[in-house]
Amino acid sequence: MPEGETPFDELLETLKKVAGLLREAEIPFLLGGGLAVWARGGPETAHDIDLMLRQPDAERGLKVLANAALRTEEPPEGWLYKAFDGDVMVDLIFEPSGQPIEDAVFERAEELNVNAVPMSVMSLEDVFVTKLTAMREHELDYESVVQMARPVREQVDWGEVRERTDGSPYAQAFFTLVEELGIV
DSSP states (O other), rough: OOOTTOHHHHHHHHHHHHHHHHHTTTTOOEEEHHHHHHHOOOOOSSSSSEEEOOOOHHHHHHHHHHHHTTTEOOOSSSEEEEETTTEEEEESSSGGGGGOOOHHHHHHEEEEEEEEEEEEEEOOHHHHHHHHHHTTBBOOOOHHHHHHHHHHHGOOHHHHHHHHHOOOOOHHHHHHHHHHTTTO
């Protein structure tokens, strides 16, 4: 297994544990990132768990996870917190790509059973918008976004994603790529 990757079953166990802790503390969250795509038929991810929260809820969530003996960090980036369950990393994200997690993101989410645990899952459009707007010259990972897009392509309103990422040349390059590959 490549460095920085976690066995998928370990990710799911940590997700179940963390979701239970946050639910018990009545802290609203959305499953985001690669696991949100996986929950709808996308590929397994081996990186981390992305949970989307409003900033005050992320602060409370960090305390709840610390009290449950997870190792926590407040990185200098200023848009997320991190918790570690052994080697499994959980990102508590409250402002991806400078776009705060607000009520509208929760309203677009869908309640799904994720590994037999009911939880709110970020809309695919929001997942792709956050992935594409996060791209920078030194952080271009088209491979993972293309791999995520292919199996869920018919579930995504690509027009909305294109409109919401209009200002990003990296998003424009993604659309050229997936169109040329016949995905979109």
